Amino acid sequence: MRKILMCSSEVSPFAKTGGLGDVVGALPQALSKLGHDVRVILPKYGCIPEEYRQQMEFQFFIYVPLGWRRKYCGVFELKKDGVTYYFIDNEYYFGDPYLYKWNDLERFAFFDKACLEILRHLDFKPDILHCHDWQTGMIPVLLNAYFVRDSFYQGIKTVFTIHNLRYQGIYSMDIVADFFSLDQSFFTEDKLEFHGCANLLKGGIVYSDYVTTVSPTYAEEIKTPLGGEKLDGLLFARSQSLFGIINGIDYNEYNPKTDSHIYENYDLRNLFSKKKLNKIKLQEHLGLPIDGEKAMIGIVSRLVDQKGFDIIAEAMGELMSMDIQLVVLGTGEARYEEMFRQNAWYHPEKLSANIMFSNDLAHKIYAAADLFLMPSMFEPCGLSQMIAMAYGTVPVVRETGGLKDSVQPFNEFTGEGNGFSFYPYSAHDMMFTLRMALNFFADKNIWNPLMKRAMKTDFSWESSAKQYSAMYDSLLG
Known part of the structure; x- marks a missing residue:
């Protein structure tokens, strides 16, 4: 049995805008059925349905350092279908119903730091931190930069999944350095620097132990100039630790025999x-x-x-x-x-x-x-x-x-x-x-x-x- 902690900006059925939420909603349950201890961290958005909010149990709160700031971080827990979910609570960042906003860099910088900070307060040390898309790309960076100095975090491996390479989280180096408390050594061509800016998805690719994407053919395409979105050289260099695993679909939701949305059920x-x-x-x-x-x-x-x-x-x-x-x-x-x-x-x-x-x-x-x-x-x-x-x-x-x-x-x-x-x-x-x-x-x-x-x-x-x-x-x- 492996202990796996997934970090994602969206997870179905709590909050989603597309395929990312579907994947991180279904994959943990499938892994749990194989005998793994799987847990998931996501923001406690204002749009989460009330039926799930009522099932959440408050666990504790801490203060998360964000540059020169100290931000409140509450942690709520909910167990569903064999998976434990942790919700990061901060009304300023996640209290309204929008998953993505104008200040996403600050919001997800707080989220990434919170994912790592709360670990030492949970009765759970993961074998693997599995992060999804650019919103969590800095978690492997922070783990290598700071948290690995703490003996608790040593030995934790990281996996980073690219759901769509086109969306990379590109911001000013100065602002990224501020929110993540990183010195200039992290903003070189072989690390976060990307055409004069900082690229958060690139951080996840560079610093993770393994990189995955959501189909075998796409894993090959992103290693080429045509499909690589200017990161093809880096991805080609990581070929030995790059895997393509195709997504599945939830047949409980998409089954013509039982689907309540359609006019006539059939098989x-x-x-x-x-x-x-x-x-x-x-x-x-x-x-x-x-x-x-x-x-x-x-x-x-x-x-x-x-x-x-x-x-x-x-x-x-x-x-x-x-x-x-x-x-x-x-x-x-x-x-x-x-x-x-x-x-x-x-x-x-x-x-x-x-x-x-x-x-x-x-x-x-x-x-x-x-x-x-x-x-x-x-x-x-x-x-x-x-x-x-x-x-x-x-x-x-x-x-x-x-x-x-x-x-x-x-x-x-x-x-x-x-x-x-x-x-x-x-x-x-x-x-x-x-x-x-x-x-x-x-x-x-x-x-x-x-x-x-x-x-x-x-x-x-x-x-x-x-x-x-x-x-x-x-x-x-």
């Missing part, structure tokens, strides 16, 4: 008939023409360049000329929101543009759509394509990161594959692949087995947790 036995009913009822709900045989393409995403919306924009005219229905859910860049609104106004029979966030509607789209379009420019892992397949919805993706690792292209000669994919980042290649998928959709002798193969693909956290467990064993010898 492999009644997949075709019940999925068609979900489509018809969603068409009725969204005001689309009711036609159970019409191909419905779903998109559930942030509307940003990273997700491929520049090539979708290039292909919109062609998409609207096809005999399909396109259902879009998400928010993002104004130009893409307006593009979908305008096309929905011109083509109300073909496009439903839902420019908002709705977990309920997302589930309904996953259950109703025939195809799921996800042509990302880059995708560290991606969960949407896995969720779509859990509902028997066939993905059409670009071969990058976790999309390449999770979607096996359909081979009409062998009958293998669970989706469709293309590599060149272009509207032409996306549309060629989409048209090919629609041709196969018309042949139910091909399409029905393909839906079943997609639905049978296992993306449970158990497999991923075993890989993390093996990595921990390797690190601890």
Whole structure:
């Protein structure tokens, strides 16, 4: 049994904005089921649902040094599904409902220091500190800089997981030096310095014992100039201690057999008939023409360049000329929101543009759509394509990161594959692949087995947790 302490700025179901919260919500529970003692530290945000706040028990408080400041830090505890959660309480930094704000450097500098300071007051010394994304990137730095001088902290190993390399936490060196009480020796090219600034994510990469990211292909991509976001040289140098482990999804939440959000529950036995009913009822709900045989393409995403919306924009005219229905859910860049609104106004029979966030509607789209379009420019892992397949919805993706690792292209000669994919980042290649998928959709002798193969693909956290467990064993010898 390993003692693992995870530190993260967001954890589902308490507080999340995206995939980071989903991962740190599910992985600890999967590791706990393997017999590890797993605990998680996160901020006590004002947005945490009241049902969980009422379950928290106050443990103690300390004062955390932050440069020349001394800040109150309360610690609350909650146990759920075999995992112990510690909540860092400070009303000034975390009392309002926002996870990320204008003063994130100061907020997460306090959080990083608090994660280490409270350890000596807990009845728990971890074997491994597992930190996630730039918000906790300075924890390994601080552990090496100061805390390792205390015998209590000696022997603690560190793992740092990159969920998206594009977001790095880049700030002025002077301000970072102030909040973290670091001298100028830490701000050199081989440590925190990054083009004249300080890079917190780089700190996590440099000072951690092991570095992981959320899919094997993404682990290779970030070692190249194309995918490395100017850190490819450092990541290539750390190749021997860099691991790619693909994320899983929570089948308790994403299960068409039990999902309370969808119109008709189903499984492999009644997949075709019940999925068609979900489509018809969603068409009725969204005001689309009711036609159970019409191909419905779903998109559930942030509307940003990273997700491929520049090539979708290039292909919109062609998409609207096809005999399909396109259902879009998400928010993002104004130009893409307006593009979908305008096309929905011109083509109300073909496009439903839902420019908002709705977990309920997302589930309904996953259950109703025939195809799921996800042509990302880059995708560290991606969960949407896995969720779509859990509902028997066939993905059409670009071969990058976790999309390449999770979607096996359909081979009409062998009958293998669970989706469709293309590599060149272009509207032409996306549309060629989409048209090919629609041709196969018309042949139910091909399409029905393909839906079943997609639905049978296992993306449970158990497999991923075993890989993390093996990595921990390797690190601890």
